[in-house]
Amino acid sequence: MGDLYALDFDGVLCDSCGESSLSAVKAAKVRWPSLFEAVDSSLEGWIVDQMYIVRPVVETGYENLLLVRLLVEMKIPSVRKSSVAEGLTIEGILENWFQIKPVIMAEWDEKRDPLIDLFGEVRDEWIDNDLTGWIGANRFYPGVPDALKFASSKLYIVTTKQVCLR
Template sequence: MTDSIIYALDFDGVICDSALETALTGWKAAATIWNGMAETAPPELVEQFRAVRPIIETGYEAILVIRLLYAGETTESIYAGYGEKAQALMADAGLTVEGLKQLFGDTRDQWIAEDKAGWIAVNPLFAGMAEKLNRLGSNHDWYVVTTKQERFVKKILNANDIELAADRIFGLDRNMSKPEVLKGLQRSHPGRPIYFVEDRLPSLQNVRKHSELAELRLGFALWGYNLPQDKTQAEAEGCWPIHLEDFLEGDAGFGRA
């Protein structure tokens, strides 16, 4: 595989449709901070969460988004002022980012310990993705580049019979930005083309700020957690919008694998 393409894939929104699990974990965690929240998240609030999911970069933010929705914020009001609302909520409750990350991971761990099958069930891979990744692995080197904690990525991949070495999963645990991870992959695989597939436009825009990464091919996963208007902007900024069926078939300029 010395001359083959390197695929760097985001996880949530590209490989795994984790919106439901993220919402439910966010609710469980939020209920330990704020009294009065029922044990089970209302279905209508979970649906609202899915609409707001594109704004979330890292899983722990689900705790804040769930609480904002529970407090009566609309999806529109959250989009209009998410940063300020999240900061105010954290300040009011005396929360820190590191504390929320820890709580979110611990809440997942407890759920898995109590009901691993149930947790896996609400973390489905997108249809056809498992077959694609197993096929990809026979022709190319591929990596996961995510803000998710690595142990959860491993559990979901293993549950879907997908083998990926631990050193090919770059997650939250490493305290590295996605551009830093991608630069490392460039150094590890000099001269080989790298295709980065991501569903969040801001993440792709952040990669484009780094001149060292100018040679990367950036794929914008339209099946993930993004907004319709993001497609036009992605194209205008040199990213390649990809439909799921094209990615699964290996078309859209991302190699047949």
């Protein structure tokens, strides 16, 4: 019997920050549609760029939604509902996320489980409707695709995504 390797998708096989950021923007537009009426494509691009920087604070995917909304509130004072957004910087998010998160969840009257469900549903819908686009938003680390092609042992990809890709 050969060796068996189980590899994690996120952060091992690929950099999924782009995908999780885009999924979060899509989900945030569903959750807070009026907030995104003031968001144009250049601001959306800025949000995705900033998500690469703040990504290290994310422990669970739904937090990406919170970060997207917080970034919008930082840039557009007229939509601000959070007491922490005014004057907040990217460095401030990185340094204080664990203090900020409960404040914004309370001020926005949000609960963890519905945000988890929404984030997963939006991601799953993207996978179902545009698998090529979703895969394209996940950047494989250099050499990974070739290494997988030439693996001599049985490989399994492990993920916490809601839908299993076969």
